[in-house]
Amino acid sequence: MAKTFTINEPLDMHLHLRDNDMLRLVAPLTSKTFSGALVMPNLVPPVTTKEALLSYKNRILSACNGDNFIPFMTLFFQNNYSYEFLEDIKNEIIGIKLYPAGITTNSETGVSSMDIEVLRPTLEIMSRLGIPLCIHGETNGFVMDREKEFMPIYESLAIAFPDLKIIMEHITTKDAVELLDKYQNLFATVTLHHLLITLDDLAGGMLKPHLFCKPIAKTPIDRTALLNAALKAHPKLMFGSDSAPHPKHKKECCGCAAGVFTSPIALQVLVELFEKHNSLDNLNDFVSNNAKKIYNLNLKSKTINLVKEDFIVPNVYEYKEEKVVPMYSGETLSWSLEDN
Amino acid sequence: MAKTFTINEPLDMHLHLRDNDMLRLVAPLTSKTFSGALVMPNLVPPVTTKEALLSYKNRILSACNGDNFIPFMTLFFQNNYSYEFLEDIKNEIIGIKLYPAGITTNSETGVSSMDIEVLRPTLEIMSRLGIPLCIHGETNGFVMDREKEFMPIYESLAIAFPDLKIIMEHITTKDAVELLDKYQNLFATVTLHHLLITLDDLAGGMLKPHLFCKPIAKTPIDRTALLNAALKAHPKLMFGSDSAPHPKHKKECCGCAAGVFTSPIALQVLVELFEKHNSLDNLNDFVSNNAKKIYNLNLKSKTINLVKEDFIVPNVYEYKEEKVVPMYSGETLSWSLEDN
Numbered sequence: 001m002a003k004t005f006t007i008n009e010p011l012d013m014h015l016h017l018r019d020n021d022m023l024r025l026v027a028p029l030t031s032k033t034f035s036g037a038l039v040m041p042n043l044v045p046p047v048t049t050k051e052a053l054l055s056y057k058n059r060i061l062s063a064c065n066g067d068n069f070i071p072f073m074t075l076f077f078q079n080n081y082s083y084e085f086l087e088d089i090k091n092e093i094i095g096i097k098l099y100p101a102g103i104t105t106n107s108e109t110g111v112s113s114m115d116i117e118v119l120r121p122t123l124e125i126m127s128r129l130g131i132p133l134c135i136h137g138e139t140n141g142f143v144m145d146r147e148k149e150f151m152p153i154y155e156s157l158a159i160a161f162p163d164l165k166i167i168m169e170h171i172t173t174k175d176a177v178e179l180l181d182k183y184q185n186l187f188a189t190v191t192l193h194h195l196l197i198t199l200d201d202l203a204g205g206m207l208k209p210h211l212f213c214k215p216i217a218k219t220p221i222d223r224t225a226l227l228n229a230a231l232k233a234h235p236k237l238m239f240g241s242d243s244a245p246h247p248k249h250k251k252e253c254c255g256c257a258a259g260v261f262t263s264p265i266a267l268q269v270l271v272e273l274f275e276k277h278n279s280l281d282n283l284n285d286f287v288s289n290n291a292k293k294i295y296n297l298n299l300k301s302k303t304i305n306l307v308k309e310d311f312i313v314p315n316v317y318e319y320k321e322e323k324v325v326p327m328y329s330g331e332t333l334s335w336s337l338e339d340n
Numbered sequence: 341m342a343k344t345f346t347i348n349e350p351l352d353m354h355l356h357l358r359d360n361d362m363l364r365l366v367a368p369l370t371s372k373t374f375s376g377a378l379v380m381p382n383l384v385p386p387v388t389t390k391e392a393l394l395s396y397k398n399r400i401l402s403a404c405n406g407d408n409f410i411p412f413m414t415l416f417f418q419n420n421y422s423y424e425f426l427e428d429i430k431n432e433i434i435g436i437k438l439y440p441a442g443i444t445t446n447s448e449t450g451v452s453s454m455d456i457e458v459l460r461p462t463l464e465i466m467s468r469l470g471i472p473l474c475i476h477g478e479t480n481g482f483v484m485d486r487e488k489e490f491m492p493i494y495e496s497l498a499i500a501f502p503d504l505k506i507i508m509e510h511i512t513t514k515d516a517v518e519l520l521d522k523y524q525n526l527f528a529t530v531t532l533h534h535l536l537i538t539l540d541d542l543a544g545g546m547l548k549p550h551l552f553c554k555p556i557a558k559t560p561i562d563r564t565a566l567l568n569a570a571l572k573a574h575p576k577l578m579f580g581s582d583s584a585p586h587p588k589h590k591k592e593c594c595g596c597a598a599g600v601f602t603s604p605i606a607l608q609v610l611v612e613l614f615e616k617h618n619s620l621d622n623l624n625d626f627v628s629n630n631a632k633k634i635y636n637l638n639l640k641s642k643t644i645n646l647v648k649e650d651f652i653v654p655n656v657y658e659y660k661e662e663k664v665v666p667m668y669s670g671e672t673l674s675w676s677l678e679d680n
Contacts, residue, residue: 142544203556207547219484258547
């Protein structure tokens with residue numbers, strides 16, 4: 001009989017679900033297998049009001065086919081949120097996502113300065129109300145140095161707001177891994193693809209636009225540091241796929257959009273990866289328990305069984321006019337979802 | 341009256357002309373404006389015999405519309421060339437091009453080892469016959485480190501064969517620039533695009549496949565070192581475009597080929613670049629005189645006049661079924677060829 005593995009309440013703590021037909025295409029590919037996901041607010045326009053947030057949450061839920069799944073909603077950070085507004089919306093959100101302006105897809109209205117004094121009013125309110133801060137931590141410097149250059153900003157924030165939970169989103173460098181152990185209030189998510197690829201996979205052979213993402217995949221040394229932290233289920237590190245669907249035609253063109261689409265293959269590949277490194281005992285912590293503790297989550301029971309049987313990844317997932325190409329498109333994985 | 345600038349006998353000391361319809365498309369775009377070009381031998385199969393070399397040279401000449409233009413031919417390096425063969429072909433070639441196997445387009449049959457003892461027999465013959473060695477200097481390491489990792493190999497070769505002229509082709513790093521001053525027998529070419537772009541231009545914003553090349557564009561520090569050496573017309577540095585046409589559909593796809601097509605815009609952009617940096621007095625050395633001295637070339641007189649008038653770069657150059665997208669496709673340059 002084929003080997004099996006069980007994940008309880010898998011959580012994806014960094015997810016892009018988009019909207020409209022794309023939402024209807026990708027949401028069920030997460031809600032089927034995950035208990036919950038932290039949903040990014042970088043729609044056009046971004047999610048900055050209670051009305052927009054609740055409306056988006058309803059659209060997500062209606063796209064999820066009644067699955068046992070919780071979309072953990074986030075607000076798009078702005079400098080001018082009032083105490084009253086954040087107190088009122090607090091129970092509807094899991095955190096607030098901060099983007100430096102223009103740093104990635106749909107981040108044009110992000111903050112134009114990371115000056116702590118500019119950010120302080122909102123961050124103090126968040127700290128008092130216990131709302132975590134999720135950050136896309138990149139400067140606008142040279143693409144390979146952007147995350148490393150952001151480290152002093154993470155440090156300043158961690159020192160200035162000791163009661164604020166700060167999540168370094170989709171970390172890609174050894175530097176960020178090391179920072180986790182330096183400040184009690186710094187946490188991080190890491191994607192599946194940053195555990196697997198380096199810049200070599202994007203541009204070392206032929207150019208592979210489907211592996212183009214922000215932050216860009218870094219060096220072998222960085223990947224090793226990320227992988228080691230994930231495999232031992234570092235208690236301050238959570239799985240967050242940053243699965244970011246873009247229409248096929250926007251990935252395979254002259255000005256290709258950044259993002260890797262991993263939702264439908266994330267759990268299978270994680271099991272394969274943790275098995276390969278004899279670390280399956282830590283996978284439930286990495287993909288569920290760490291996030292539950294960091295965010296104090298209560299979830300309904302959900303058990304996902306995987307079986308060691310070949311799974312041929314579809315070339316494309318589609319709904320109406322939307323087509324998205326997943327990572328490992330057309331390749332064969334060694335683990336499948338039990339009921340697939 | 342618009343400002344003008346004259347280049348005498350411009351030379352492109354690293355050029356890919358391909359074959360068949362692609363050759364007929366791209367050869368005139370170089371022969372019109374350049375006095376000569378060092379032509380790469382990485383056809384399929386590579387140019388390794390006198391017959392193939394002379395036949396290719398004839399195909400090139402017949403594609404050049406009778407222009408005053410010399411294709412300087414190169415052989416594809418092999419370990420087993422005999423003294424008799426190289427002595428016989430010596431006057432037909434300007435150098436021999438060495439590729440590590442698999443390092444770039446059509447290099448599958450390159451050398452599988454850079455072990456000097458393996459290469460020694462052919463290199464000793466080349467040294468005795470005075471045939472220069474042109475090298476694609478990259479290891480198969482991490483993409484950003486491949487050229488830097490190759491520096492010790494250049495050093496070993498320069499020391500082991502002091503009478504062999506060794507040309508580091510299309511250098512992309514500060515390390516390679518610095519090596520020029522360390523060994524009397526080391527020379528280099530540099531492309532137009534590596535004077536202009538870094539990895540940021542390829543992958544810092546949207547992904548730009550038309551700027552994807554091997555060696556990959558490096559860091560701002562590297563680009564500055566290359567540009568400074570070119571602007572002062574370092575006497576051991578030559579212009580070599582590495583203009584590498586690929587069919588449009590092979591650049592705008594999921595596994596995009598490496599190469600930037602610059603032939604039709606190279607001189608215009610070089611004048612613009614050297615003017616911007618107040619270095620126009622050095623441009624004739626960089627784009628002609630240095631190469632004449634290094635390779636001892638005698639050329640028929642050819643004068644190219646450029647005029648400071650807008651030139652809108654075509655979106656695509658085409659011939660029959662072949663379509664190639666040039667660098668700066670659709671953009672406006674500030675200098676034009678006088679008779680354009």
